[in-house]
Amino acid sequence: MITTYKEALKYIFTDKILPYNQQNLIKANSLLWNPLKDIKVIHIAWTNWKGSVSKMVFSVLKEANKSVWVFTNPFIIDKKERFLTDKWYINETEFITLTNKIKELPLTLARFERWTLLAFLFFKLKKVEFAIIEVWLWWRLDPTNIVNPYITCITSISLDHQDILWKTKKEISYEKAWIIKENIPIFINHKNKVIEEIAKQKNAKLIYTDTKKETNLLWNHQQKNAWLAYEMCKYLKINENTILSWLKKVNHIWRLQFIKNNLLIDWAHNEEWINALKEYLKNITDKYDDIYYCIQLKKWKKLNLITNIIWKNKKYILINKKNKKLKEQNKLLEEFQKQDINTQILTPRQIITQASKKENYLYVIFWSLYVLWDFIELS
Numbered sequence: 001m002i003t004t005y006k007e008a009l010k011y012i013f014t015d016k017i018l019p020y021n022q023q024n025l026i027k028a029n030s031l032l033w034n035p036l037k038d039i040k041v042i043h044i045a046w047t048n049w050k051g052s053v054s055k056m057v058f059s060v061l062k063e064a065n066k067s068v069w070v071f072t073n074p075f076i077i078d079k080k081e082r083f084l085t086d087k088w089y090i091n092e093t094e095f096i097t098l099t100n101k102i103k104e105l106p107l108t109l110a111r112f113e114r115w116t117l118l119a120f121l122f123f124k125l126k127k128v129e130f131a132i133i134e135v136w137l138w139w140r141l142d143p144t145n146i147v148n149p150y151i152t153c154i155t156s157i158s159l160d161h162q163d164i165l166w167k168t169k170k171e172i173s174y175e176k177a178w179i180i181k182e183n184i185p186i187f188i189n190h191k192n193k194v195i196e197e198i199a200k201q202k203n204a205k206l207i208y209t210d211t212k213k214e215t216n217l218l219w220n221h222q223q224k225n226a227w228l229a230y231e232m233c234k235y236l237k238i239n240e241n242t243i244l245s246w247l248k249k250v251n252h253i254w255r256l257q258f259i260k261n262n263l264l265i266d267w268a269h270n271e272e273w274i275n276a277l278k279e280y281l282k283n284i285t286d287k288y289d290d291i292y293y294c295i296q297l298k299k300w301k302k303l304n305l306i307t308n309i310i311w312k313n314k315k316y317i318l319i320n321k322k323n324k325k326l327k328e329q330n331k332l333l334e335e336f337q338k339q340d341i342n343t344q345i346l347t348p349r350q351i352i353t354q355a356s357k358k359e360n361y362l363y364v365i366f367w368s369l370y371v372l373w374d375f376i377e378l379s
Contacts, residue, residue: 001100005092008099012114013079020141025113028105029146032117035124036131040150042232045135045179050155052222054132055252056215056229061130063246064238068130071119071144082115083122090122098122112136116143130236135179145178151235152179152204153187153228154195180204185235189228207231215247218256219280254372256280259379262288263355268366269298271305277366278311288362292317294351296368297327303335306367316343317351317363323370348374 002008029035042057044050054070061068072082083090098121102114109117116136123131133149135142154176173194180186180198185205188195199206212223213230226247233243256266256277268277281291294317297303307314318332329345336343346354348371355363365375 002096002103005096008092008096009079011103012095012099012111012118014111020110020112020143022141022146024107024109025116025143026146028102028107028109028113028117029120031105031107032101032121035120036147039123039128040130040236041147042130042132042151042153043135043144043147043149043179044132044153044155045176050134052217052225052250052252052255053153053155053228053232054134056217056226056247056250057232058132059250060229060233060238060243060246061236063249064233064242066130066238067126067128068132069123069126069128070132070134071116071123072132072134073136083119094122094125098125110143112143149179149181149184151185151187151232152181153232154179154192155189155225155228174198187228187232187235189224207235213244213247215250217250217252219276219283221276222255253376254369259375260352260355262359262361263352263363263365263375263379265365265372265375267369267372269301269368274306274366277364281362281364284362289360290315291362291364292351294319294346294363294365296321296371297332298325298368299327301327301367303332304339307339307341316341318343318345319351319365319368319371320345320347321368321371321374326368326370349378351375352378 002011044054051072054072058068058070069083078089080089080091080095083095095118098118101121102109102117119133130150133144133147135144173192177195177198180195180202181204182202183204184202185207186195186199187207187209189209191208196206198204209224209227209231211227212220213226215222215226217225229247230243234240254265254267256264258264266277268274285291292315293306293311295306296319316336318329318336320329322329333343333345351363351365352375355361365372
């Protein structure tokens, strides 16, 4: 039996990745007495913006005095952040108790399956009315795809994770379409022939949200996300004034977040998201003398997605941060040099210090989630 939180974390999130087996997971879910059977599941798929839409819907439902829970990814500091209730995160005692229930199952489960089942059990433990479940990564093969949702949502379709996933938007659309279930409404804010075709086959009402609503989260794409959240909450019979009010009070960090007047962080890490960041920056450039772009990249990401496609001849700072998932500093520096780009190499603390001395310059920290928390913590 697991007795400590550290042991529970090791069991649930072990790095050993087994092949996904949906039938195995369905069996495990059945042995746990189908924890979600009495809960209204809001199932959200994505390339970008799932976190924003989830937090918007969560904010509104919470204010409407609904018992609501979010299964989200990624986390910033602690893995418990993935399991968020209307009160706070899962606590360590709950985490240990539920982990033991999963460990007792007579099945071998992959880590994605283990933490998904833990979420389902946590759901049941808290007796929530609504569960907002974000698709993890794999869509059709995603462990969350065994749920029987009350409503579903696709926030965007664009390219990302091509090293391990699909290479075209059409392929991605077919994979995401697996979230669509028979006779269950699907909310989407963009036209997509594949999604339309699958929704028609499954008699799922397709609800388009193609305009904007006001939100405190910055820039145009968030206003479009707010319309998605607005229509979903309306469908859930939430008072319109409550919806409109709480779309302006969403708590969602590291999404175009100013942590100081000239220090902006954003988790832009693929082409669609970087373009949204670029458009936002165009809107505020007249407030600053110039912009420093401060980045680090995951090992498989290419610098030219930023420099060749998005920004050329700009001021870059390479963030000096060690993490096993990030590129080695020397390798990233070589990529800058091959493109004849001069760059400074600074730690997060040095960047914050420099920004405090150059208040007329904007420092934008983006691309890797693994560096954002350093800036939040130090500021």
